[in-house]
Amino acid sequence: MTRRAPLEGIRVADFTWVWAGPHCTLQLAHLGAEVIRVESATRLCVTRLLPPYAKFEPGPNRSGYFNQYNQGKKSLTLDLKRPEALAVAKRLCAASDVVVENFAAGVMDRMGLGWDVLHGLRRDLVMIALSGYGATGPESTNVSYGPAQVPLSGMSSVTGYRGHPPMHVGVSYGDPTGGLHGAVAVLAALLHRARTGQGQYIDLSQWETSMAVLPEALMRFTMTGAAPERDGNRDPHMAPHGVWQAAGDEQRWVAIAVEDDAGFARLATLMGQPQLARDPRFVTLAARKRHEEALEELVAAWAAGEDADALVERLQGAGIAAFVSARNRDLAEDPHLRERGFPVTLEHPEVGAMMHLGVPWRMSASDSRVRRAAPCLGQDTDQVLRDVCGYGDDEIAAMRTAGTLA
Amino acid sequence: MPDALEGIRVLDVGGGVAAGYATKLLADMGADVVKVEAPGGDPTRGRGPFPKGQPDPEASGLFLYLNTNKRGAVVDLAAASGQRTLERLAGWADLLVHDVHPTAMAAHGLDWERLHAANPRLVMTSIAPFGLTGPRATWKATDLVLWNAGGVATLNGDPQHPELPPLKAFGDQAAFQAGLNAAIPSLAALFARLGSGVGEHVEVSAQEAVAAILELTFEFWPYCGLVASRLGAKPIQPLCFMECRDGWIFVCCVEEHQWKQFVEIMGNPEWAQMDIFETRIARGANFDALQIFLQEWCATQSVQELYEAAQAHRVPFAPVSTMGDLVASPHLKTRGFFATLAHPTAGEITMPGAPYRLSATPWRIRRPAPTLGQHTAGVLAMVGVDASDAGAGA
Numbered sequence: 001m002t003r004r005a006p007l008e009g010i011r012v013a014d015f016t017w018v019w020a021g022p023h024c025t026l027q028l029a030h031l032g033a034e035v036i037r038v039e040s041a042t043r044l045c046v047t048r049l050l051p052p053y054a055k056f057e058p059g060p061n062r063s064g065y066f067n068q069y070n071q072g073k074k075s076l077t078l079d080l081k082r083p084e085a086l087a088v089a090k091r092l093c094a095a096s097d098v099v100v101e102n103f104a105a106g107v108m109d110r111m112g113l114g115w116d117v118l119h120g121l122r123r124d125l126v127m128i129a130l131s132g133y134g135a136t137g138p139e140s141t142n143v144s145y146g147p148a149q150v151p152l153s154g155m156s157s158v159t160g161y162r163g164h165p166p167m168h169v170g171v172s173y174g175d176p177t178g179g180l181h182g183a184v185a186v187l188a189a190l191l192h193r194a195r196t197g198q199g200q201y202i203d204l205s206q207w208e209t210s211m212a213v214l215p216e217a218l219m220r221f222t223m224t225g226a227a228p229e230r231d232g233n234r235d236p237h238m239a240p241h242g243v244w245q246a247a248g249d250e251q252r253w254v255a256i257a258v259e260d261d262a263g264f265a266r267l268a269t270l271m272g273q274p275q276l277a278r279d280p281r282f283v284t285l286a287a288r289k290r291h292e293e294a295l296e297e298l299v300a301a302w303a304a305g306e307d308a309d310a311l312v313e314r315l316q317g318a319g320i321a322a323f324v325s326a327r328n329r330d331l332a333e334d335p336h337l338r339e340r341g342f343p344v345t346l347e348h349p350e351v352g353a354m355m356h357l358g359v360p361w362r363m364s365a366s367d368s369r370v371r372r373a374a375p376c377l378g379q380d381t382d383q384v385l386r387d388v389c390g391y392g393d394d395e396i397a398a399m400r401t402a403g404t405l406a
Numbered sequence: 407m408p409d410a411l412e413g414i415r416v417l418d419v420g421g422g423v424a425a426g427y428a429t430k431l432l433a434d435m436g437a438d439v440v441k442v443e444a445p446g447g448d449p450t451r452g453r454g455p456f457p458k459g460q461p462d463p464e465a466s467g468l469f470l471y472l473n474t475n476k477r478g479a480v481v482d483l484a485a486a487s488g489q490r491t492l493e494r495l496a497g498w499a500d501l502l503v504h505d506v507h508p509t510a511m512a513a514h515g516l517d518w519e520r521l522h523a524a525n526p527r528l529v530m531t532s533i534a535p536f537g538l539t540g541p542r543a544t545w546k547a548t549d550l551v552l553w554n555a556g557g558v559a560t561l562n563g564d565p566q567h568p569e570l571p572p573l574k575a576f577g578d579q580a581a582f583q584a585g586l587n588a589a590i591p592s593l594a595a596l597f598a599r600l601g602s603g604v605g606e607h608v609e610v611s612a613q614e615a616v617a618a619i620l621e622l623t624f625e626f627w628p629y630c631g632l633v634a635s636r637l638g639a640k641p642i643q644p645l646c647f648m649e650c651r652d653g654w655i656f657v658c659c660v661e662e663h664q665w666k667q668f669v670e671i672m673g674n675p676e677w678a679q680m681d682i683f684e685t686r687i688a689r690g691a692n693f694d695a696l697q698i699f700l701q702e703w704c705a706t707q708s709v710q711e712l713y714e715a716a717q718a719h720r721v722p723f724a725p726v727s728t729m730g731d732l733v734a735s736p737h738l739k740t741r742g743f744f745a746t747l748a749h750p751t752a753g754e755i756t757m758p759g760a761p762y763r764l765s766a767t768p769w770r771i772r773r774p775a776p777t778l779g780q781h782t783a784g785v786l787a788m789v790g791v792d793a794s795d796a797g798a799g800a
Contacts, residue, residue: 004598004601004602006591006594006595006597006598007594007597019621023619027590031590031591031594046660046661047622050622050641050642051622051630051641052622052625052626052629052630052632053629053630054629054630055629055630056630063622064622064624064625064626064628064629065621065622065625067625068622068624068625128762132722133737134741134763135763136740136741137737137738137740137741138736138737138740139717139737140737142717142722143717143720143721143722144722144724145658145660145722147645147656147658147660148656148658148722148723148724149724150656151647151654151655151656151724151725151726151727152656152724152725152727153727153732154727154728154729154731154732155575155576156647156654156656156726157654157726157727157728157729158576158577158729159562159573159574159575159576160573161564161570161573164564165647165649165654166647166654166726167562167564167573167647168562168647169558169562169575169579170558170559170560170561170562170573170575170636171558171561171619171620171621171623172621173575173579173619175621176583176618176619177582177583177586180583180586180587180590181431181586181761181762182762183590184431184586184589184590184593184762185761185762185764187590187593187594187597188410188411188432188435188593188764188767189410189764189767190597191410191411191414191593191596191597191600192408192410192411192766192767194597194600195600196408198766199766200764200765200766200767201764201765202762202763202764202765203762203763203765204761204762204763205741207738208738208741208743208758208759208760208761208762209761209762211732211743211758212758212761213427213577213579213582214576214577214758215467215468215471215472215577215757215758216453216454216455216467216468216576216577216578217576217577217729218729218732218733218757218758219455219467219468219470219471219755219756219757220454220455220467220729221729221730221733222467222729222733222744222755222756222757223455223456223457223458223467223755224455224456224457224458224459227728227729227730228576230576232571232573233550233571233573233574235548235550236454237452237453238548241548241550242550242571243550243554243559243571243572243573243574244571245569245571250568251560251633251635253554253560253571253572255550255551255553255554255555255559255572256551257547257548257550257551259548316542316545316546319546320546321545321546321547321548321551322546322551323545323547323551323552323554323555324554324555325554325559325560325571325572326554326555326556326557326560326617327557327560327633327634327635328557328620328623328624328625328626328627328632328633328634329627329633330557331556331557331617331620331624332624332627332628335541336536336540336541336542337540337613337614337617339539339540339541340537340539340540340611340614342611342614342617351629354628354629355628356624356625356628357614357617357618357620357624359614360587360610360611360614360615360617360618361587361588361590361591361608361609361610361611361614362537362608362609363591363594363595363606363607363608364518364606364607364608365595365598365602365604365605365606365607366594366595366598366606368591368594
C-alpha cells in the first residue's frame with residue numbers, strides 16, 4: 001500500500017518569516033502540504049542572515065537556522081512593493097487552501113492582502129495571522145519578537161535561580177509555542193472545512209499562546225494572590241530534583257529527578273550511602289524538602305566524582321529518571337535518536353548533505369517526514385508561477401526583466 | 407455557531423500534562439473528550455496550585471485547566487474488567503491519546519494491535535519520553551530530565567556563574583511541547599482518515615519535541631563543528647535583561663535599525679558610537695562591555711516608560727511581566743484572554759483562555775473540568791458496559 005501524506009493536495013501560501021510563522025508551516029510541510037514561501041531578495045528573512053553559516057561562510061542559503069525551520073518548503077521570490085507582484089501573490093492565494101503570515105498586525109491589510117480581500121478571492125480559504133499581540137486590543141500594533149515573548153508572558157519572572165534575576169529559557173520560546181498552536185488551529189480549521197466547506201480567519205497572539213503553557217504560575221496567582229518564587233531546578237513534589245556537574249569536562253552535567261521514597265532509597269544505595277534512606281532528614285518527601293540544601297550537597301559531592309554517561313546509565317538501570325544535560329553535539333551523535341531516524345541528512349544545493357532535526361512524531365499509516373532540504377532563495381519561482389499560478393514562460397520572463405521576481 | 411471539532415470523539419488516557427494538554431486543545435474546539443482516570447484520580451489532581459494553598463483533588467488549578475470541556479470516567483485499567491471497558495470505549499472513539507510509559511502500556515490495555523482490530527478507524531497517539539522504539543525507549547524521565555535530554559536546559563544558565571547548573575524553565579514545558587506535538591499528528595491522522603477510512607498509530611517522543619525547538623543551536627555542530635553552550639553568548643546583541651529602577655525589562659534589538667532607534671531613545675550617548683558596538687554581531691562579541699553601559703542607563707528608567715518609548719520607536723522591548731501585571735493588563739482584558747468559570751467545588755476560578763481565535767468556530771468553554779468519576783455512569787452506559795463490570799473501582 002502506498003503511504004499517502006495526510007495533507008497531500010493541501011497548498012499553503014506562506015508569507016512568514018523569522019521563526020513563529022515558519023515553525024507553523026514547517027509542521028504542515030512535515031505532513032505533506034505543498035508549502036510555498038513568498039520571499040523577497042530585497043528584504044531577506046531575518047534567519048537567512050543569521051549564523052551558523054555552513055563552514056562559517058555567510059550567504060542567504062547557508063544559514064543553519066533558516067535551513068532547519070524551512071525544510072520541505074518551496075521558495076518563490078516576489079517584490080511585494082510592486083503592484084504587479086501583488087497580483088501574482090493574489091493568484092497564489094486564490095490557488096491555496098491556507099494562507100499563513102506573521103507580520104505585525106495590519107501589515108497584510110496595508111499590502112492589500114488582508115483577509116477581506118483574500119476571502120473574496122476564495123470563499124473556503126483558511127488564513128492565520130500569528131502576531132505578537134494579536135489582531136485586536138490596545139497594544140495590537142506593538143512590535144514583538146519571539147525572545148521578547150518569554151519575559152512578556154511571565155515565564156521569565158518565575159524562571160531563574162533562587163534569589164537571582166529573572167532568566168530567559170535558552171530559546172525564543174514564544175516562537176515555536178506560537179507556531180505549534182498555529183498548526184493545531186489550522187488543522188482544526190481544515191477538518192471543519194472538509195466537513196462543511198467553510199473557511200475562516202484565525203487570529204493568534206504569541207503572547208497568549210505563551211501564557212497558555214504557563215497555567216500553574218498564573219493560576220497560583222489567581223487562586224492565592226501570590227506568584228511562585230524563582231526556585232531553580234527544584235520541584236515541590238520531588239527531591240532530590242536538579243542538575244549536577246559530573247567529573248571531567250566542565251560542561252558535563254546530569255539531570256536527576258527522584259520521584260518517590262523508594263526511588264530515593266535506590267539512589268542512596270547507588271551513592272554507596274544506603275543509610276541516607278533511613279536518615280530522618282531524608283526519609284519522606286516532606287523531610288527531604290525541608291533539608292533540601294543538605295541533600296543537594298550530598299548529591300553534588302557524589303556526582304562530581306562520576307563520569308556523566310556512566311552515571312546516567314547506572315541511574316536509569318536503577319529506575320531513576322536521569323539524563324545528561326545534552327549539548328548539540330550529544331544530540332547529533334546520540335545513537336538512540338539516530339536509530340529512530342530523528343536527525344535527517346538531505347542534500348542541499350549550496351551546503352551539500354547536512355544534518356537537521358526532523359519530525360518529533362511517527363505515523364504508522366501516513367507518510368509524514370522531511371521531504372526535501374530547505375529551499376534556496378527563489379529556487380522554485382518558475383515552477384510555482386507556471387504550475388500553480390498559471391503564468392506562461394513569456395510572462396515569467398517579462399516579470400523577471402521588470403524586477404517583479406526580486 | 408458550530409465548533410471546529412464537533413462530533414469528534416476522543417479518549418484521554420493521560421497521567422500527566424502531555425496527553426491532558428493535547429486533548430484539552432481538542433476539547434476546547436468542540437471535540438467530545440472523555441477523560442479516563444484511575445480510581446485514585448489523575449496525578450495532576452495532587453499538583454495544585456490550590457485555593458488557599460490547601461491540597462484538594464477537586465480544586466487543583468493544573469487539573470482544572472487541563473480538563474476543561476471534558477467528561478470524566480473512572481476506569482481501573484489495572485483490572486481485566488477495566489481493560490475490557492477501555493476496549494469498548496476505543497470502539498466508540500475516533501482518537502485515543504495517552505502518555506502512559508511504554509513499559510506500562512500493555513498492563514493498561516493500550517495494545518495497538520488489539521485496539522486497532524476492535525476499531526479499524528481508531529487513531530491512537532502514544533506520547534512517550536523517548537518514543538516507543540530505540541535503545542532508550544524504556545528509560546524514565548520527568549519534565550526536568552526531558553528539558554535536559556532535549557538540549558534546551560544546557561543553553562540556559564548564568565554565564566557569569568559557571569558553577570550554577572543548566573536551568574529548566576518554569577512549569578511542565580517539555581510536557582506542553584510533547585502535547586502540542588501530539589495534537590498536530592492526531593488531527594492530521596483524523597484528516598487523513600476522511601479519505602482513507604482507516605486509523606493509525608501515532609507515536610510522539612517528548613525528547614524530540616524539545617530538541618525540535620533548539621532555535622539555531624543544534625546547527626552549530628553540523629554546520630560549523632561548534633559545541634554550543636550557554637557560555638557561547640547569543641551571536642547578536644542586545645537581546646538581554648536590564649534592571650530598571652522599578653523592575654526588569656527585556657531589551658531586544660534583533661535588527662540594526664532597532665539598535666539605532668534605541669540609541670536615539672538613550673539620547674545618543676557617545677559610547678554608542680564606538681566601533682566595537684557598530685553591528686549586532688560586534689555588539690554580541692563585545693557584550694561584556696555593552697552590558698555595563700546599558701545597565702548604567704537603564705537603572706535610571708521606569709519599565710513602563712521605557713517599554714512605551716521603545717514601542718513608539720517600533721523596537722520590540724518587553725516588560726518582564728509578573729503574574730499580577732498579566733491579570734491586570736488592559737490589552738489582555740480587552741481581548742478577553744483570561745477565562746473565569748464557576749466550578750462546583752473550587753468556586754470561581756480564573757485561568758488562561760483561548761490561545762487562538764477562529765472566526766467561524768470560536769474556542770469556548772462549555773463545562774468545567776469533571777470531578778472524579780462525575781460522568782462514569784453516563785459514559786459506561788454510552789458504550790453498553792454494566793457498571794458492576796466496569797472496573798470503575800466503585
